[in-house]
Amino acid sequence: xALDFRLSDRIDHDALRRQFLRNGRVEIEGLLAEDQxxxxxxxxxxxxxxxxxxxxxxxxxxxxxxxxxAMDPAQRGQLDQHIxxxxxxxxxxxxxxxxxxxxxxxxxxxxxLTGFVAxxxxxxxxxxxxxxxxxxxxxxxxxxxxxxxxxGHFLTRHDDDVAGKHRxxxxxxxxxxxxxxxxxxxxxxxxDDGNIEEAFAPRMDALRLFSVPQxxxxxxxxxxxxxxxxxxxxxxRANGP
Numbered sequence: 001x002a003l004d005f006r007l008s009d010r011i012d013h014d015a016l017r018r019q020f021l022r023n024g025r026v027e028i029e030g031l032l033a034e035d036q037x038x039x040x041x042x043x044x045x046x047x048x049x050x051x052x053x054x055x056x057x058x059x060x061x062x063x064x065x066x067x068x069x070a071m072d073p074a075q076r077g078q079l080d081q082h083i084x085x086x087x088x089x090x091x092x093x094x095x096x097x098x099x100x101x102x103x104x105x106x107x108x109x110x111x112x113l114t115g116f117v118a119x120x121x122x123x124x125x126x127x128x129x130x131x132x133x134x135x136x137x138x139x140x141x142x143x144x145x146x147x148x149x150x151x152g153h154f155l156t157r158h159d160d161d162v163a164g165k166h167r168x169x170x171x172x173x174x175x176x177x178x179x180x181x182x183x184x185x186x187x188x189x190x191x192d193d194g195n196i197e198e199a200f201a202p203r204m205d206a207l208r209l210f211s212v213p214q215x216x217x218x219x220x221x222x223x224x225x226x227x228x229x230x231x232x233x234x235x236x237r238a239n240g241p
Protein backbone atom coordinates (compact mmCIF):
# COMPACT_ATOMS: atom_id res chain seq x y z
CA UNK A 1 0.00 0.00 0.00
CA ALA A 2 1.26 3.48 -0.86
CA LEU A 3 -0.30 6.86 -0.24
CA ASP A 4 0.73 10.23 -1.60
CA PHE A 5 0.07 12.36 1.48
CA ARG A 6 -1.16 15.85 0.73
CA LEU A 7 -2.10 18.81 2.92
CA SER A 8 -5.65 20.04 3.00
CA ASP A 9 -6.25 23.23 1.01
CA ARG A 10 -8.33 24.66 3.89
CA ILE A 11 -5.43 25.48 6.26
CA ASP A 12 -5.41 29.16 7.32
CA HIS A 13 -1.71 29.77 7.99
CA ASP A 14 -2.08 33.34 9.27
CA ALA A 15 -4.79 32.45 11.77
CA LEU A 16 -2.78 29.49 13.04
CA ARG A 17 0.31 31.68 13.49
CA ARG A 18 -1.73 34.13 15.59
CA GLN A 19 -3.11 31.25 17.64
CA PHE A 20 0.38 29.88 18.33
CA LEU A 21 1.70 33.29 19.38
CA ARG A 22 -0.85 33.47 22.20
CA ASN A 23 0.45 30.54 24.28
CA GLY A 24 2.84 28.39 22.26
CA ARG A 25 0.15 25.93 21.21
CA VAL A 26 -1.91 25.48 18.07
CA GLU A 27 -4.44 23.03 16.62
CA ILE A 28 -4.60 22.41 12.87
CA GLU A 29 -8.00 20.88 12.15
CA GLY A 30 -8.24 18.84 8.95
CA LEU A 31 -4.53 18.47 8.20
CA LEU A 32 -4.72 16.03 5.28
CA ALA A 33 -6.58 15.95 2.01
CA GLU A 34 -9.91 14.13 1.94
CA ASP A 35 -10.02 10.51 3.20
CA GLN A 36 -6.27 10.21 3.74
CA UNK A 37 -6.58 10.30 7.54
CA UNK A 38 -9.15 7.51 7.48
CA UNK A 39 -6.90 5.37 5.29
CA UNK A 40 -4.00 5.93 7.72
CA UNK A 41 -6.19 5.10 10.70
CA UNK A 42 -7.34 1.76 9.27
CA UNK A 43 -3.78 0.90 8.32
CA UNK A 44 -2.55 1.41 11.87
CA UNK A 45 -5.46 -0.48 13.42
CA UNK A 46 -4.57 -3.48 11.25
CA UNK A 47 -0.91 -3.50 12.33
CA UNK A 48 -0.01 -6.39 14.63
CA UNK A 49 3.44 -5.21 15.73
CA UNK A 50 2.33 -2.88 18.51
CA UNK A 51 4.42 -3.00 21.68
CA UNK A 52 3.45 -2.02 25.20
CA UNK A 53 5.84 0.74 26.30
CA UNK A 54 6.39 1.59 29.97
CA UNK A 55 9.11 2.96 32.18
CA UNK A 56 10.70 2.33 35.54
CA UNK A 57 12.45 5.57 36.36
CA UNK A 58 14.79 6.38 33.46
CA UNK A 59 14.66 2.87 32.01
CA UNK A 60 12.25 2.08 29.15
CA UNK A 61 10.69 -1.37 28.74
CA UNK A 62 8.78 -2.79 25.77
CA UNK A 63 6.57 -5.86 25.56
CA UNK A 64 4.60 -7.35 22.68
CA UNK A 65 0.86 -7.75 23.01
CA UNK A 66 1.30 -11.51 22.95
CA UNK A 67 3.83 -11.44 25.78
CA UNK A 68 1.57 -9.30 27.95
CA UNK A 69 -1.45 -11.55 27.42
CA ALA A 70 0.68 -14.64 28.09
CA MET A 71 1.76 -13.38 31.52
CA ASP A 72 0.48 -15.17 34.59
CA PRO A 73 -2.57 -13.19 35.88
CA ALA A 74 -0.86 -12.60 39.23
CA GLN A 75 2.27 -11.29 37.52
CA ARG A 76 0.24 -9.07 35.22
CA GLY A 77 -1.64 -7.71 38.23
CA GLN A 78 1.61 -6.94 40.03
CA LEU A 79 2.98 -5.14 36.97
CA ASP A 80 -0.20 -3.10 36.60
CA GLN A 81 -0.20 -2.14 40.27
CA HIS A 82 3.47 -1.15 40.17
CA ILE A 83 2.84 1.17 37.21
CA UNK A 84 -0.17 2.76 38.91
CA UNK A 85 1.74 3.27 42.15
CA UNK A 86 4.70 4.83 40.31
CA UNK A 87 2.36 7.24 38.53
CA UNK A 88 1.22 8.80 41.82
CA UNK A 89 4.41 10.77 42.38
CA UNK A 90 7.00 10.43 39.60
CA UNK A 91 7.14 10.48 35.83
CA UNK A 92 5.37 7.36 34.54
CA UNK A 93 3.74 6.17 31.36
CA UNK A 94 2.10 3.17 29.76
CA UNK A 95 0.83 2.95 26.19
CA UNK A 96 1.36 0.98 22.98
CA UNK A 97 3.66 2.20 20.22
CA UNK A 98 5.15 1.46 16.82
CA UNK A 99 8.36 3.42 16.47
CA UNK A 100 9.83 4.99 13.34
CA UNK A 101 13.65 5.10 13.61
CA UNK A 102 15.20 8.43 12.64
CA UNK A 103 17.15 6.64 9.93
CA UNK A 104 13.93 5.15 8.53
CA UNK A 105 12.19 8.35 7.56
CA UNK A 106 12.63 7.54 3.88
CA UNK A 107 12.11 3.78 4.13
CA UNK A 108 9.58 1.47 2.41
CA UNK A 109 6.84 3.67 0.85
CA UNK A 110 4.26 0.93 1.47
CA UNK A 111 4.63 1.60 5.21
CA UNK A 112 2.10 4.40 5.70
CA LEU A 113 3.41 5.25 9.16
CA THR A 114 6.93 5.81 7.87
CA GLY A 115 5.44 7.63 4.89
CA PHE A 116 3.49 10.02 7.11
CA VAL A 117 6.54 10.89 9.22
CA ALA A 118 8.56 11.40 6.01
CA UNK A 119 5.73 13.65 4.77
CA UNK A 120 6.05 15.80 7.91
CA UNK A 121 9.79 16.01 7.19
CA UNK A 122 9.28 17.15 3.59
CA UNK A 123 10.45 20.70 2.75
CA UNK A 124 6.93 21.96 1.97
CA UNK A 125 5.41 20.74 5.24
CA UNK A 126 8.38 21.84 7.34
CA UNK A 127 8.16 25.28 5.74
CA UNK A 128 4.44 25.52 6.55
CA UNK A 129 4.88 24.36 10.15
CA UNK A 130 7.95 26.53 10.60
CA UNK A 131 6.03 29.60 9.45
CA UNK A 132 3.28 28.86 11.97
CA UNK A 133 5.81 28.30 14.76
CA UNK A 134 8.06 31.19 13.81
CA UNK A 135 11.12 28.98 13.17
CA UNK A 136 11.18 28.85 9.38
CA UNK A 137 14.80 27.77 9.02
CA UNK A 138 15.25 25.85 12.25
CA UNK A 139 13.31 22.58 12.12
CA UNK A 140 15.27 20.12 9.96
CA UNK A 141 13.09 17.02 10.28
CA UNK A 142 10.26 15.35 12.17
CA UNK A 143 10.62 12.11 14.07
CA UNK A 144 7.63 10.02 15.07
CA UNK A 145 5.85 6.97 16.38
CA UNK A 146 2.31 5.67 16.32
CA UNK A 147 0.76 5.54 19.78
CA UNK A 148 -2.31 3.70 21.02
CA UNK A 149 -3.69 4.50 24.47
CA UNK A 150 -6.14 1.85 25.61
CA UNK A 151 -7.90 1.45 28.95
CA GLY A 152 -5.47 2.08 31.80
CA HIS A 153 -2.88 3.87 29.66
CA PHE A 154 -1.56 7.31 30.57
CA LEU A 155 1.41 9.68 30.47
CA THR A 156 2.17 11.84 33.50
CA ARG A 157 3.42 15.42 33.49
CA HIS A 158 6.70 16.23 31.70
CA ASP A 159 8.10 18.93 29.40
CA ASP A 160 9.77 17.00 26.49
CA ASP A 161 13.07 18.86 27.01
CA VAL A 162 15.81 16.23 26.50
CA ALA A 163 19.45 17.25 26.14
CA GLY A 164 20.90 16.56 22.70
CA LYS A 165 17.55 16.00 20.95
CA HIS A 166 17.22 19.62 19.71
CA ARG A 167 13.43 19.53 19.90
CA UNK A 168 11.79 22.74 18.71
CA UNK A 169 8.15 21.65 18.95
CA UNK A 170 6.12 18.56 19.76
CA UNK A 171 3.19 17.29 17.73
CA UNK A 172 0.23 14.96 18.25
CA UNK A 173 -1.67 13.96 15.12
CA UNK A 174 -4.98 12.48 16.24
CA UNK A 175 -6.71 9.58 14.47
CA UNK A 176 -9.55 8.98 16.93
CA UNK A 177 -13.01 9.83 15.55
CA UNK A 178 -16.00 10.79 17.71
CA UNK A 179 -13.99 10.73 20.94
CA UNK A 180 -15.67 11.94 24.15
CA UNK A 181 -13.63 13.87 26.71
CA UNK A 182 -14.90 11.75 29.60
CA UNK A 183 -13.19 8.71 28.09
CA UNK A 184 -9.83 10.23 29.07
CA UNK A 185 -6.79 10.45 26.81
CA UNK A 186 -6.82 14.25 26.85
CA UNK A 187 -3.68 16.17 25.95
CA UNK A 188 -3.47 18.50 28.95
CA UNK A 189 -1.26 21.54 29.55
CA UNK A 190 -0.35 22.35 33.14
CA UNK A 191 -0.08 25.80 34.69
CA ASP A 192 2.31 26.83 37.43
CA ASP A 193 -0.64 27.01 39.83
CA GLY A 194 -1.37 23.27 39.48
CA ASN A 195 -4.45 23.78 37.32
CA ILE A 196 -4.95 22.71 33.71
CA GLU A 197 -4.56 25.71 31.41
CA GLU A 198 -5.90 23.95 28.32
CA ALA A 199 -6.83 20.44 27.22
CA PHE A 200 -7.42 18.90 23.80
CA ALA A 201 -9.70 15.89 23.35
CA PRO A 202 -8.70 13.51 20.53
CA ARG A 203 -10.14 14.63 17.20
CA MET A 204 -9.86 12.93 13.84
CA ASP A 205 -7.29 14.46 11.44
CA ALA A 206 -6.24 17.20 13.90
CA LEU A 207 -2.58 18.10 14.38
CA ARG A 208 -1.69 19.67 17.73
CA LEU A 209 1.64 21.52 17.85
CA PHE A 210 3.26 23.04 20.93
CA SER A 211 6.60 24.55 21.81
CA VAL A 212 9.23 22.67 23.84
CA PRO A 213 9.64 22.85 26.81
CA GLN A 214 6.03 22.92 28.02
CA UNK A 215 4.49 20.95 30.89
CA UNK A 216 1.85 18.52 29.63
CA UNK A 217 0.39 15.05 30.16
CA UNK A 218 -2.09 12.57 28.69
CA UNK A 219 -4.93 11.75 31.05
CA UNK A 220 -5.77 8.19 32.11
CA UNK A 221 -7.92 6.35 29.55
CA UNK A 222 -11.01 4.96 31.24
CA UNK A 223 -12.23 1.34 31.07
CA UNK A 224 -15.39 2.46 29.26
CA UNK A 225 -13.54 4.04 26.33
CA UNK A 226 -14.78 1.88 23.41
CA UNK A 227 -11.55 2.05 21.41
CA UNK A 228 -7.93 3.14 21.82
CA UNK A 229 -6.83 6.74 21.52
CA UNK A 230 -4.90 6.39 18.26
CA UNK A 231 -2.38 9.02 17.16
CA UNK A 232 1.03 9.70 15.64
CA UNK A 233 3.32 11.72 17.87
CA UNK A 234 6.82 13.14 17.73
CA UNK A 235 8.90 16.28 17.55
CA UNK A 236 10.13 18.79 15.02
CA ARG A 237 13.88 18.75 15.51
CA ALA A 238 16.89 20.80 14.47
CA ASN A 239 20.21 19.27 13.51
CA GLY A 240 22.02 21.12 16.28
CA PRO A 241 21.68 23.79 18.96
